Amino acid sequence: MKVKAVILAGGEGTRLATLTAKRAKPAVPFGGKYRIIDFTLSNCVNSGIFDVLILTQYRPHSLNDHIGRGRPWDLDRSFTGGVQVLQPYKGRHDTDWYSGTADAVTQNLNFVRRGRPEYVLILSGDHIYEMDYDVLIEYHRSKKAEATICTIPVPMDEASRYGIVDVDDDYRIRSFIEKPADPPGNLANMGVYVFNYPVLERLLKEDRNMPTSHDFGKDILPRMVSEGMNLYAYPYGGYWIDVGTVDAYWEAHMDLLASPPSLNLNDRTWVIHTVSEERPPAHIHTGATVRNSLITHGCVVTAGAVVERSILSPGVFVGPNAVVRESIILTDSYIEAGAVVERCILDKIVVVGHNARVGGIPEMGELGITCIGKDSHIPAGYTIGHSCILGTDLRLEDFEGYADKIVPSGTKLGYKGKK
Numbered sequence: 001m002k003v004k005a006v007i008l009a010g011g012e013g014t015r016l017a018t019l020t021a022k023r024a025k026p027a028v029p030f031g032g033k034y035r036i037i038d039f040t041l042s043n044c045v046n047s048g049i050f051d052v053l054i055l056t057q058y059r060p061h062s063l064n065d066h067i068g069r070g071r072p073w074d075l076d077r078s079f080t081g082g083v084q085v086l087q088p089y090k091g092r093h094d095t096d097w098y099s100g101t102a103d104a105v106t107q108n109l110n111f112v113r114r115g116r117p118e119y120v121l122i123l124s125g126d127h128i129y130e131m132d133y134d135v136l137i138e139y140h141r142s143k144k145a146e147a148t149i150c151t152i153p154v155p156m157d158e159a160s161r162y163g164i165v166d167v168d169d170d171y172r173i174r175s176f177i178e179k180p181a182d183p184p185g186n187l188a189n190m191g192v193y194v195f196n197y198p199v200l201e202r203l204l205k206e207d208r209n210m211p212t213s214h215d216f217g218k219d220i221l222p223r224m225v226s227e228g229m230n231l232y233a234y235p236y237g238g239y240w241i242d243v244g245t246v247d248a249y250w251e252a253h254m255d256l257l258a259s260p261p262s263l264n265l266n267d268r269t270w271v272i273h274t275v276s277e278e279r280p281p282a283h284i285h286t287g288a289t290v291r292n293s294l295i296t297h298g299c300v301v302t303a304g305a306v307v308e309r310s311i312l313s314p315g316v317f318v319g320p321n322a323v324v325r326e327s328i329i330l331t332d333s334y335i336e337a338g339a340v341v342e343r344c345i346l347d348k349i350v351v352v353g354h355n356a357r358v359g360g361i362p363e364m365g366e367l368g369i370t371c372i373g374k375d376s377h378i379p380a381g382y383t384i385g386h387s388c389i390l391g392t393d394l395r396l397e398d399f400e401g402y403a404d405k406i407v408p409s410g411t412k413l414g415y416k417g418k419k
Contacts, residue, residue: 004117009125010057018373026125027063047133100215124191129240150192163189353380385409
């Protein structure tokens with residue numbers, strides 16, 4: 001049984017605000033030491049799938065550097081299988097930037113068909129979950145399906161964000177509606193598909209010549225339903241989250257700190273592989289307080305500092321008497337003495353100055369996460385409110401319009417994208 005995995009990793013991820021200003025969504029750091037794409041890649045190799053294509057598009061440099069030849073995932077293979085990272089290209093025929101998820105696969109069909117796979121897994125590179133794809137494929141074969149969609153129940157108030165399916169008693173799909181304004185149900189498409197290769201190739205070639213958006217969710221899957229093809233739903237019962245928004249990204253990290261955690265990173269039977277940096281052990285000084293947090297290698301938490309329900313990535317420094325609470329601090333960020341960081345996401349190499357206050361908890365229900373872009377410096381003594389989005393590379397002169405040194409809650413500074 002030959003299986004090829006195709007990971008769609010070209011997402012711009014605009015709803016992740018400044019976290020995707022300089023990198024593709026699958027390359028965004030997660031969980032202290034990982035990247036988001038590590039979970040999908042690790043699912044592949046843990047399922048015995050070692051023939052993987054990764055299709056990139058938006059700002060792929062960080063992702064390319066991270067994956068390299070695929071050694072951490074045992075994908076650095078010269079002859080059969082291994083990992084290939086493919087970007088859009090200009091050719092003699094109709095090739096250009098991908099217009100949809102199906103178009104991305106169509107433009108790379110010559111790579112997909114290499115090795116003559118029986119089945120093709122189409123995967124998203126920007127979801128956090130653990131799944132044995134071998135079990136999924138056996139389910140697909142047992143149903144004699146032409147394609148199978150992984151599904152999961154979601155809260156009704158979030159169902160409009162997903163493709164919603166309706167199934168019969170045998171889980172054959174009767175209807176598929178992509179992101180309905182008024183969802184008829186809450187069984188959601190996870191963006192994980194298995195196709196019989198001949199079926200996939202035929203559908204993609206036909207779709208290429210149709211006036212569609214060339215997308216699996218909008219076009220290919222609804223068409224399969226309308227034509228009465230054997231399309232089945234696979235009911236997934238584990239943890240899965242699309243970290244496509246700032247709030248979802250923060251909540252997924254808090255899930256890691258639950259007791260027990262929603263996703264167990266300590267499970268040695270299902271290791272999440274990644275590229276690990278050579279850093280010294282974390283150093284928690286005498287007099288520091290750390291509660292219910294993940295502290296990765298190279299971190300320093302000094303005397304009098306308090307870290308609560310937070311995740312510190314490699315090389316983070318927390319100065320004397322500083323407080324970090326319910327926050328995600330990415331690599332090499334520096335929180336100076338007396339600073340308070342609460343419900344924040346700090347991207348890499350952010351500096352929070354002496355006695356500055358960043359973030360907070362809003363009064364009315366919302367999470368109110370403040371997101372600070374890569375390589376920005378928060379000046380000493382400033383207060384940045386909750387629900388703020390600050391861009392990348394900010395310095396003191398960018399804050400000089402705030403004479404009272406207070407940046408009000410909800411402010412967007414140096415960032416014009418969507419939240």
